[in-house]
Amino acid sequence: MDGYIKQKLANQVRTNLIFPKGRYFILITHKTDKPLKKGSIIDVETTGLDPQQDHIITLGILKGNQARILQLIKPNYTRFQNLCHYTAQEQPKPHHAYASQFEQQFLRTNTATSDWHDLNQYFEVEYDYENPLRRCRLADCTTHPFPSEPYDIDGPQVPQAWQLWLRTKDANFLTDIVWHSLCDLLRTQQLVARKRF
Numbered sequence: 001m002d003g004y005i006k007q008k009l010a011n012q013v014r015t016n017l018i019f020p021k022g023r024y025f026i027l028i029t030h031k032t033d034k035p036l037k038k039g040s041i042i043d044v045e046t047t048g049l050d051p052q053q054d055h056i057i058t059l060g061i062l063k064g065n066q067a068r069i070l071q072l073i074k075p076n077y078t079r080f081q082n083l084c085h086y087t088a089q090e091q092p093k094p095h096h097a098y099a100s101q102f103e104q105q106f107l108r109t110n111t112a113t114s115d116w117h118d119l120n121q122y123f124e125v126e127y128d129y130e131n132p133l134r135r136c137r138l139a140d141c142t143t144h145p146f147p148s149e150p151y152d153i154d155g156p157q158v159p160q161a162w163q164l165w166l167r168t169k170d171a172n173f174l175t176d177i178v179w180h181s182l183c184d185l186l187r188t189q190q191l192v193a194r195k196r197f
Helices: 002-018 077-089 100-106 155-168 171-195
Strands: 025-046 056-072 095-097 116-118
Touching: 002 025, 002 171, 025 077, 025 100, 025 155, 025 171, 056 077, 056 155, 056 171, 077 100, 095 100, 095 171, 100 116, 155 171
Parallel strands: 025 095, 095 116
Antiparallel strands: 025 056
16 A cells, blocks of 8 residues: 555656646645644755755645645756745644754744744654764654655655756656655654654
8 A cells, every 4th residue: 555655656746747837846745644633744855954055855744634745846946945935834833843943944934933843852762872973863763654665765865866856857766755755744743643742
C-alpha cells in the first residue's frame, strides 16, 4: 500500500510537469489517515543551510488531514520565497515544526513569536559520544510513516537532488524531494501527537 502512495506522488509530479504553462512551481497533495487536530505543520526544503544565500525549493504544509507540498520546478527563487512566506503565514496557528528556527529564518518570520512550536527540544535521542557534533535528526525519534516503503533521502541530500533535477529534468529527483517532504510532515505529526499541544 505504501509503495502505491509514493507511486501516486510520482504520478502527480509527472502530470504537473507535462504542461507547466510557464508555472515555476507545482502543487502536490496527499490525504492523511490521521488528522492534525490543531494548528498546522510547516516544513521547508532548501538548497542549503544559510538563509542569507540559500533558497527554499519546497514548502510542505499539513493541516487537518490534508498535506500540500509546493515544489519549485524552475529556479525562480525570489518569487517562490515570497509565495512560501505568505502561504505559511496563512496557515492555522500554532505552527509546528521539527526545528522551527530553521523554517522561520527561511520564511522570514520573527523567531521570537509564540505562534511556532519547536519540537526537537522535546524528544531526546541517545547521545553519540563518538560524534559530539552530531545533530539529532527527525528520523532518530520517530518511525517512518510508510514502513513498507522506507526509502527516503535525508535532508542533506535534498540540495543534490535539486541540482540533479535542474541538470537532467528527471522527474524522479523531484519525486524524491516531495516524498522526503511528505515523510517529514508525517514524522513531525507523530511528535505533535506525543507532545499533545
